[in-house]
Amino acid sequence: MKNNLVRNMTWQEYHSKVEDYILILPVGSTEQHGPHLPLGVDAIISERYSQAIAEKVRAVIAPTITYGYKSQPASGGGPLFPGTVDLNGTTLTSLIYDVLKEFVDDGWKNILIMSGHYENDAFLAEAADLLLRNQKEAFPKILLSNWWDNISIELMPKIFDEVEFKGWAMEHAAITETSMMMYFTPELVHEDLITDDGIENPPTYQRFPPSKTLIPSSGCLYTGKSSTAEKGRLIVEDVTNNIILFLKKEFALHEV
Template sequence: MNKHLITNMTWQEYQSKIKDNILILPIGSTEQHGPHLPLGVDSMLAESYSLAIAEKINAVVAPTVSYGYKSLPASGGGPIFPGTIDLKGATVVSLVYDLLEEFLHDGWQKIVLVSCHYENEAFLAEAADLITRNQTEEFPKILLVNWWDNLSENILPLVFDEVEFPGWALEHAAIAETSMMMYCYPELVREDAITDEGIDIPPTFQQFPPSKTLIPQSGSLHTARSSTAEKGRLIVENSTDNIVSVLENELFAKVKITD
């Protein structure tokens, strides 16, 4: 039983954590990740990152938000693939706003949103902004973080040592995410289904209704070949450490580092 998950706590145990801890809310999505990865990649990684962060600081992890804003065809396949379950942008804002409202009502002063689905970012920022817009005190404080903005540049050559880095726009279900899944959830990676299909250059426009021929039928934007669990470990550990540094700096004395 993981001690950081609030789903495993009684209400009294949960209440006892509020004063001196950080609350982490993992937020992902349910969407296609090619033929070799499960639909829950973003949500699984969001929870894995949240738990990794919680191991390093006084933090508890809320239940993962497993649905998100729609991915566009050129950044994840979009709604043309069965199993991609999207929310409207207004729904994402309303959902996260309501959750933040409840946590703030409980008394949390330090809340971290851990995002692992790129298309959610603007709507998470909107929810956090709306709920704190009229606030005059520094706390309560809400931070929005993700792994890709907190990955050190020196890690990229180690991850993309065999296949050239195509840019984050084409890295959906490719080497980075596949490697992280190999590290965090190896039993869910279908290595024999990895394909070399993809697109060479992301389009400079969006089309509505979405084109069914923009990306391969497999849903892959770029190859995941050369992915390894070791590369996943490098990504997860490096970005986790960098996120923890952000929390230390932004929440300063409010954060207590555990042994």
């Protein structure tokens, strides 16, 4: 897999991939994920999905963007926890715009942005739109996606077999992320610290400055109990296959 990572390539090796490969840009964040998961969950998951895709189609993986847009209290715990490092929206948009422009200037025609942080998507979309909005040709083409929009509805009862699904915002550091981390990097999961903490009644609005009492002291928004590596495997295989389906529709892919 190391041969698929841009950071491990010489410039000649990198340049040789432009015509026949797709480029995947993983984008995550650095934010608290409760007492049982590391700060880099979103970046780790987006990079590991990129690697899973690259095992099936010709793809190279750009260096992961490990900082993201501001964590909101009811979808990530907010700025009240040490270790959460946020970017302003204009900063993230400019960063992604500059990176994408460099890749397009290098000749890449097929680019996938793989997002692992719930709050990032609007700013990733803004960057791609600003770069290509006046383009008349079909290519270069940039696709933006994430893992949570690509889980088959048929799989959901197997993942939420013991507790109710309460929406993706509440899944921060909960069953899906914990299960995927158990599958991807079990050595980084402190299973003995998984809690039943959560928000009893999630607000339907945002408050500025954020409430210091809305989020449990653990930083968890919903229970992580019933998470398993097997659930993580099911999610990863399902999401990877669904992403490859739309990549085949949009790009001329070469399978490995």
